[in-house]
Amino acid sequence: MLYAAAAAILLSACGSSETPNRKPAIPSDADLEARVEKTLSSMTLDQKVGQMLELQIDGLGGWDNDGKFRLDPAKTDTLLVKYQVGSVLNCPGHALSPEDWNEVIGEVQRISMERIGIPTLYGIDQNHGASYTLGATFFPQNINVAATFDPQIAFRAGEITAYETRACGGPWTYCPTLDLARDPRWPRFWENYGEDALMNAVMGVAATRGMQGDDPNHVDCNHIAVSIKHYLGYGLPFSGKDRTPAFISPADLKEKHFAPFKAAILSGGALTVMVNSGSVNGTPVHASHEFLTEWLKEGLNWDGMIVTDWADINNLWKREKVARDKKEAICMAINAGIDMCMEPYNADFCTLLKELVLEGKVPQSRVDDAVRRILRVKYRLGLFDTPMTLAQDYPNFGSAGFAEFALRGAEESEVLLKNENSLLPLKQGTRILVTGPNANSMRTLNGGWSYTWQGDADRYAGEYNTIFEALQQKFGASNVKYEPGVTYKSGGAWWEENAPSIRQAVAAAGNVDVIVACVGENSYCETPGNLDDLNLSANQKDLVKALSTTGKPIVLILNEGRPRLVNDIEPLVRAVVDVMLPGNYGGDALANLLAGDANFSAKLPFTYPRHINSLSTYDYKASERTATMEGAYDYSADVKVQWPFGFGLSYTTFSYSDLKVDKPQFSASDSLSFSVNVTNTGDVAGKEAVMLFTSDLVASLVPDNRRLRAFRKVALAPGETKIVTLTIAASDLSFVNAKGDWTLEPGDFRAQIGTQVVNLTLQ
Numbered sequence: 001m002l003y004a005a006a007a008a009i010l011l012s013a014c015g016s017s018e019t020p021n022r023k024p025a026i027p028s029d030a031d032l033e034a035r036v037e038k039t040l041s042s043m044t045l046d047q048k049v050g051q052m053l054e055l056q057i058d059g060l061g062g063w064d065n066d067g068k069f070r071l072d073p074a075k076t077d078t079l080l081v082k083y084q085v086g087s088v089l090n091c092p093g094h095a096l097s098p099e100d101w102n103e104v105i106g107e108v109q110r111i112s113m114e115r116i117g118i119p120t121l122y123g124i125d126q127n128h129g130a131s132y133t134l135g136a137t138f139f140p141q142n143i144n145v146a147a148t149f150d151p152q153i154a155f156r157a158g159e160i161t162a163y164e165t166r167a168c169g170g171p172w173t174y175c176p177t178l179d180l181a182r183d184p185r186w187p188r189f190w191e192n193y194g195e196d197a198l199m200n201a202v203m204g205v206a207a208t209r210g211m212q213g214d215d216p217n218h219v220d221c222n223h224i225a226v227s228i229k230h231y232l233g234y235g236l237p238f239s240g241k242d243r244t245p246a247f248i249s250p251a252d253l254k255e256k257h258f259a260p261f262k263a264a265i266l267s268g269g270a271l272t273v274m275v276n277s278g279s280v281n282g283t284p285v286h287a288s289h290e291f292l293t294e295w296l297k298e299g300l301n302w303d304g305m306i307v308t309d310w311a312d313i314n315n316l317w318k319r320e321k322v323a324r325d326k327k328e329a330i331c332m333a334i335n336a337g338i339d340m341c342m343e344p345y346n347a348d349f350c351t352l353l354k355e356l357v358l359e360g361k362v363p364q365s366r367v368d369d370a371v372r373r374i375l376r377v378k379y380r381l382g383l384f385d386t387p388m389t390l391a392q393d394y395p396n397f398g399s400a401g402f403a404e405f406a407l408r409g410a411e412e413s414e415v416l417l418k419n420e421n422s423l424l425p426l427k428q429g430t431r432i433l434v435t436g437p438n439a440n441s442m443r444t445l446n447g448g449w450s451y452t453w454q455g456d457a458d459r460y461a462g463e464y465n466t467i468f469e470a471l472q473q474k475f476g477a478s479n480v481k482y483e484p485g486v487t488y489k490s491g492g493a494w495w496e497e498n499a500p501s502i503r504q505a506v507a508a509a510g511n512v513d514v515i516v517a518c519v520g521e522n523s524y525c526e527t528p529g530n531l532d533d534l535n536l537s538a539n540q541k542d543l544v545k546a547l548s549t550t551g552k553p554i555v556l557i558l559n560e561g562r563p564r565l566v567n568d569i570e571p572l573v574r575a576v577v578d579v580m581l582p583g584n585y586g587g588d589a590l591a592n593l594l595a596g597d598a599n600f601s602a603k604l605p606f607t608y609p610r611h612i613n614s615l616s617t618y619d620y621k622a623s624e625r626t627a628t629m630e631g632a633y634d635y636s637a638d639v640k641v642q643w644p645f646g647f648g649l650s651y652t653t654f655s656y657s658d659l660k661v662d663k664p665q666f667s668a669s670d671s672l673s674f675s676v677n678v679t680n681t682g683d684v685a686g687k688e689a690v691m692l693f694t695s696d697l698v699a700s701l702v703p704d705n706r707r708l709r710a711f712r713k714v715a716l717a718p719g720e721t722k723i724v725t726l727t728i729a730a731s732d733l734s735f736v737n738a739k740g741d742w743t744l745e746p747g748d749f750r751a752q753i754g755t756q757v758v759n760l761t762l763q
């Protein structure tokens, strides 16, 4: 079966039915299965438990004086070869050229083929391109990709990422990330496609297909296997801190958090899954038979492989305290359904798992099942026949065409949030002061997972333009000056700033026409990115406040992985652009947009909060919005946000009219087509993301205020009208009820596209 990339399928990827999938999620290939069984039947228990282990590359070698990472024969003998380890991961510290990657992965592969007899499965985090490769094409991070509202961008970025990963010799990535970004305090907010389940599903399917190609049983040498992550419920830690417990209602877990994973498997053919490091409702996901085996493997009838996250079997006893020791932790995790253990520096997993099998605590059949799944991925990737791919066969690596696409993706991902009295676009000849700690940094444009784990792009991305450099090129060096006012501490923790020099910045504003203040965050990643205060830093706010006293118009550029609170400085500025983390071409994209050479078309894929005590998502429960009550009670619980989900301005305007639904009275098996006229009412061409929301007006569980059901981005010339039709299944309006079952209750629904509303009724 082929996995066609039709947008219609992408948009229906997030079906709501949770009945066990009867058809295999990924169709079985008889020849391939025969090869898997033949290999499996020849393996000893030692070989099998070895295949289930994954080691970190820097435990197998070191950096030589010539600046090259090389495997150490003693370490490879005593770890990789002795335990017949099945997988190796990651980057040895910082970015390598594709040729150096070929040497590193090639050597692991040579040893695996010659001395273990089974190819290794080398895995790398390729979050927004081949993240750890010099000269690779870096796209905007996923939060930006979501803001484009265009799944084709996720698809094509996935294709290019796969191609450039193969140039390095890598066949497997731990991407795309499909956690829902529903809490802006969480440091991994930006690695996902925003707060909405459908958006994550649609983008997740597109990215999966882009990376894996059309046929998951035969992934060719231009594609790689994905590992969708972090299954399940990772994105909503109660404390806001990474890897801390999440408490998520059973209904939300099934209805929202599971949806992107289900879609990426059923509609994208995702071959592997990585597990949430933390716990959900008290159960660490690595120990959950229900989530790993019942929901994923059995429920979806999916024959893919589940890998742990970093050291997370160890965490079952060291951090989560649900096991007494490592052996008990391994027993729990493997019996729950884990197939591969990302250890990452030690091979005693193999010894302990073997003991558990011999003691009858882990069934041999479970080990066979895990190894079958691991071998299947290796066969599906063609690794037994073609264990290595080489840079010389990938001439388009880092090509101008790829760069052009990344630039377009960045332009479509930067969100215009305010443009009072049309301050933007800026005319040629405008004299500009560029200021703020994010004005002249490649590190801040890229965020984490860029050249190094924490994102040290300033060291490696000198050939690309910072915002300041791009504005100089666009408006002329003599018109654009730079005085940062606030700077990040080089070599410090990501949040540390130097003593500010705000007075110099204010003085520099004296003879300019406009101030472009670039604020936000420095790069960070995972737990080190934890945060105690969602407010933008005091220095940065002080900078904007001081600049506002000059009376010069300010364009506020937000360059940040999560929405930092700006409610006190927003009224002081005339324009706001949230560029989030647009990647290496983000500065050029912004310059094109600020000059009006490109038009803004991005929309927020999350709710931008106004106050720390009012964190919310667009699909909050209807009962959260309580108007002032009359009588004895007089309180207000209105949801106050800075900018809502789906908000974003353009240099043109759009109007909506004539929303119709083909079946105002419908039955549960119907499909529903909504059509609306969208008109470009301004003077310039633009693109509009047309979104269909629905609300269940009365339901047996408090209904969500509204839910995104479909979206499509359309291009419109000035004055042009297009009829946009969005079709969904009536069953997409179902929800998970108090018993945990999907249900579609008779009654009234409201649908909304733009300003238009229509009611419909399920008989």
Ligand code: BGC
Pocket (backbone or CB within 6 Å): 090, 125, 174, 229, 277, 309, 310, 526
């Ligand atoms: C992260 C994963 C990543 C893995 C391997 C973990 O710390 O949580 O997202 O894929 O490391 O680098």
